[in-house]
Ligand SMILES: Nc1ncnc2[nH]cnc12
């Protein structure tokens with residue numbers, strides 16, 4: 641095996657944690673058509689191929705328009721279970737051993753699907769995968785930032801009976817024009833409830849939005865964070881706080897956040913001492929799950945063995961797992977890298 645083949649092999653086989661994944665973004669066209677038929681719901685597209693051909697995005701909003709259309713066929717608890725289980729089985733093959741997944745309750749409540757239906761389906765699959773595949777998980781409820789703060793508060797109220805199943809809160813959807821400060825009060829309440837908090841920031845939005853995620857929301861993690869690199873004081877602050885960035889290389893490529901993977905800032909982030917991690921975001925729409933993202937980085941950038949090792953460790957260190965579990969995974973990664981010169 642050449643050294644580049646050995647690096648790729650290691651990237652594929654190493655244990656992984658995925659920290660930035662929207663469960664509704666794992667909806668593969670084949671499964672979407674099957675569930676649409678089961679629920680007697682019409683889709684805008686007649687064929688799987690037609691739908692796949694529509695996956696050409698110029699920006700985040702282009703994608704979100706299709707993403708909300710796609711999820712509209714999810715109606716019953718079984719649908720949420722099947723969606724989640726398909727994702728878990730798929731990434732188990734990529735040696736993902738721990739997942740921290742988002743769901744967008746408001747994207748379903750607006751269609752009359754109860755909070756209970758959604759969370760029972762998703763949580764049921766996570767528990768079954770824990771038992772049958774040995775995977776661990778955290779579930780993150782995400783607020784849609786294009787809606788108002790009152791709607792986020794209503795969602796939080798619906799979530800209250802299920803707080804034992806909810807491990808954290810996020811902020812996603814259309815970033816431009818919807819800065820984190822719009823949600824200052826609801827995140828204050830989430831924090832008072834003891835929930836860890838993360839927010840999409842700096843995917844398309846300016847550094848100012850990342851500052852707000854830090855200073856107004858008080859995030860424990862940052863989703864994306866690409867545009868933070870435009871502000872050296874911001875980089876220094878993120879580094880000082882030791883915050884993890886959940887970076888999504890293939891997503892950034894598909895949504896035109898970067899022109900090529902060679903231009904992707906993930907290696908610069910590592911060089912700056914930021915805790916970057918690799919994630920798939922919405923793999924069914926962006927052409928790749930976890931190993932596809934790592935495959936692209938290894939084959940299309942000059943990523944080194946040390947950088948790969950750091951990325952693997954950062955994911956567990958930045959996870960919301962307990963210290964002992966983190967250490968067990970970190971030891972296993974070190975063991976694997978030590979075996980390959
Ligand atoms: N990449 C992304 N950015 C913002 N909101 C999202 N919802 C699903 N994927 C998203």
Ligand SMILES: [Zn+2]
Nearest residue numbers: 812840863921
């Ligand atoms: Zn995302």
